[in-house]
Amino acid sequence: MRKLYLFFLLFTLYPALAQKKKAKVIAPIDTLKELDTFVNKMLAEWAVPGTALCIVKDGKLLYAKGYGVKDLKTNAPVTANTLFSIASCSKSFTATCLSILADEGKLDWNKPVKDYMPDFQLHDEYATRTLTARDLVSHRSGLPRHDYVWVSAPLNRKEMFDRLKYLPLNKPVYAQYQYNNLMYMAAGVLIERLSGNSWEEFMREKILDPIGMKTTVLTYPEMLKSSDYSLSYSDEKDPKKEAGFDSNVDGIGPAGAVKANVTEMANWLLLQLNKGKAEGKIIVSEKNLNENHTPLAVVQPAEAKYPELGFGTYGMGWTLNTYRGHQRRQHGGSIEGYRSQMTVFPNDNLAIFITTNTGLVGYNFVSTITNYIADTYLEKNTIDWNSRFRKDFLEAKQKAAKAKIDNQTQRQKDTKPTHTLTSYTGTYQHPAYGALTISLENDSLKAEFHTEKIDLRHYHYDVFEALGDWDNIKFKFLMNAKGDIDRVAMEMPAASMDIELKKK
Numbered sequence: 072m073r074k075l076y077l078f079f080l081l082f083t084l085y086p087a088l089a090q091k092k093k094a095k096v097i098a099p100i101d102t103l104k105e106l107d108t109f110v111n112k113m114l115a116e117w118a119v120p121g122t123a124l125c126i127v128k129d130g131k132l133l134y135a136k137g138y139g140v141k142d143l144k145t146n147a148p149v150t151a152n153t154l155f156s157i158a159s160c161s162k163s164f165t166a167t168c169l170s171i172l173a174d175e176g177k178l179d180w181n182k183p184v185k186d187y188m189p190d191f192q193l194h195d196e197y198a199t200r201t202l203t204a205r206d207l208v209s210h211r212s213g214l215p216r217h218d219y220v221w222v223s224a225p226l227n228r229k230e231m232f233d234r235l236k237y238l239p240l241n242k243p244v245y246a247q248y249q250y251n252n253l254m255y256m257a258a259g260v261l262i263e264r265l266s267g268n269s270w271e272e273f274m275r276e277k278i279l280d281p282i283g284m285k286t287t288v289l290t291y292p293e294m295l296k297s298s299d300y301s302l303s304y305s306d307e308k309d310p311k312k313e314a315g316f317d318s319n320v321d322g323i324g325p326a327g328a329v330k331a332n333v334t335e336m337a338n339w340l341l342l343q344l345n346k347g348k349a350e351g352k353i354i355v356s357e358k359n360l361n362e363n364h365t366p367l368a369v370v371q372p373a374e375a376k377y378p379e380l381g382f383g384t385y386g387m388g389w390t391l392n393t394y395r396g397h398q399r400r401q402h403g404g405s406i407e408g409y410r411s412q413m414t415v416f417p418n419d420n421l422a423i424f425i426t427t428n429t430g431l432v433g434y435n436f437v438s439t440i441t442n443y444i445a446d447t448y449l450e451k452n453t454i455d456w457n458s459r460f461r462k463d464f465l466e467a468k469q470k471a472a473k474a475k476i477d478n479q480t481q482r483q484k485d486t487k488p489t490h491t492l493t494s495y496t497g498t499y500q501h502p503a504y505g506a507l508t509i510s511l512e513n514d515s516l517k518a519e520f521h522t523e524k525i526d527l528r529h530y531h532y533d534v535f536e537a538l539g540d541w542d543n544i545k546f547k548f549l550m551n552a553k554g555d556i557d558r559v560a561m562e563m564p565a566a567s568m569d570i571e572l573k574k575k
Contacts, residue, residue: 102447103134109443113457114139117436118310121149121301124425125333126444127344132337141301141428143311151334154288154300155426157411158320158404161329162255163363164278164339166208166388168262168270168325170359171277177265180205180362184257188264191257192236198244207258208387209367210250213240215567217253220503221323223521228270228322232260237503241567248368248385249567252326259325270325282338282349287331290321294330303408305430314408314430317522327406333424336413340422343400343415363387364400364417379454389415394442395451403434412437414445421448433467435460478543483531490533492516494556495548499572507559507572509546518546 114122121139125132137149172178184191184202193199198213206212217238221231235253242249259270266273271289279287286297294300295316306312321328331339338349347355363386370383370390381393389400397416404411411426412434423444425437442456488495492511499507508519509527516535518525527535527546533556537544547569549558556574563570 106134106444106447107136110138110440113436113439116457116461117432117439119427119429119432119436120304121153122425122427122436122440123149123151123153123155123333124423124440124444125151125337125340126448127337127340127422128448129420130341130345132334132341135334135337137333141299143302143304149301149428150299150332152286152299152332154286154294154297154330154332155411155428156294156303156320156327156330156404156406156409157336157413157426158327158406158409159252160402160404160411160413160424161325161327162208163343163388163402163413164274164329165255165258165262165270165325166363166386167278167355167360168273169204169208169258169387170355170363172262172265173359173362174356178204178261184261187261190233193240194236194238195240195244198240201244204258204261205362205367205387206244207254207261210248210254210385211245211368212251212254213242213244213246213249214238214251214254215241215249216251216565217503217563218565219521219563220253220505221256221319223317223523224319224322224505225521226319226322226505228256228260228324231256231323234503237501239568248370252323255326256323262325274329278354281352281354282342284331284335284338287329287335289324289328289330291316291330299332300330301409301428303428303430305408307431310429310431316407318407320406327404333426336424336426340413340415340424344417344420344422364389364391366391377459394445395449397445397449403437405430405434410434410437412441414441416445416449419449421445432464435464475543478536486531488529488533489550490556495533495535498575499559500575501570501572504563504570504572507561509559 119139120143121141123137125135127133135151137151137153139149140146141149141153169178173180181203183200184204184207185200191199202212220234262270262273274289288294303314304310304312305314342349342354346357347353347360365386366384368385370385373382375381379395384391389402391400393399398418400415402413408430409428410430413424415422423441425440427437439457439460443453446453495516496509496511510517516527518527525541526538528538530536530545533548535546544564545562547560548556549560551557558571558573560569560571
């Protein structure tokens, strides 16, 4: 398992408006030479195998280029046409699909989803009856992520949709921003119901083909047929090990399944800057595109760490704040070792997209490059974001190391399981999460969940903890009144609560 739940979330991006008095004029050729030097330096410092980026400025593609390699075995180079999974940057596409349906009179932003889909059902009845399309894509449904319902699970979109009713909410509707991929999946189902086409077909017909994203694909099988796509890497112990493609992101496609290159992502950025138009043709109305860019939820925590950044809010498919006084729309994407970030400065007619093929440095590399470009073209002095993010990165590692120490400190010493190890074996079931199988091998418990194979060791009493990629995740075995082990409460990743599975 790659710790997808830690990353498949983050997000930290129109004709030009009146410009402030310019302090200086930067010669484009010199600027791009300096950018080349800077990117190559950062590539080496952060040990990133490959990256690609594009810059859109003043209504045209200014720059698109690949750096480094897309395959560590062959050292094949990244090009401006190399496909990468852009992961959650896909959310902006899904939100725009909803805007197009609103243009067509098929969707009312304020009408409950239940009115369009009678089979839409959440665990909470008030949420079921209240949530609108706007709410599905603004992360304020009250539902925590519950990503391991779908991550590496053998489920299609309909099966995920049908399991929503078994997932407990942990907040009231609208109470707090909580990033959620499953609600974007539900938005994709809504698009299918209202249009009569699959999300993939709607995307191709209404957005990708009209704006010239002809080589962009929406599934891994399509990507693997391409002659130019990047592999990805996310194993800290073996940085050259391929991450693979078993996440099931295609199943939850509307949340993160777009695979694109930087040349074509420039067309997407141009559509945003051109207020919904592509080559003079209206793809989506300015009015309904603006709905995507309207703040709906405060991103927690609200406080910006650095003084150059404004308060974070979320619209529909975009994080919205300011950067050094400039309005900024942004979203990140992370899956299976890929990291991407798109940034739009609407009042400066500037947009940037960058993508990479390693998950080992989080968003630090892409944010460093993005901010460097923003500083350059917004004609500000350049901030040393690299040093800041390097410090943040090291502090995060130290925090993780401390958490491991604290975990052992909290362990009650010299305790034993209340039952023989065979008593814990068996298949445990949850109506949404599916089956967890516990087996005994060489006097140790093993867990199998979806495609994950997890080694367990005794922690204390009837609590066991995972090793490896699921490090420190607790499996708390419970007994019935007869004293038999009949349940396990798991600290399920990205669930914000324990999930109880019952023994079959």
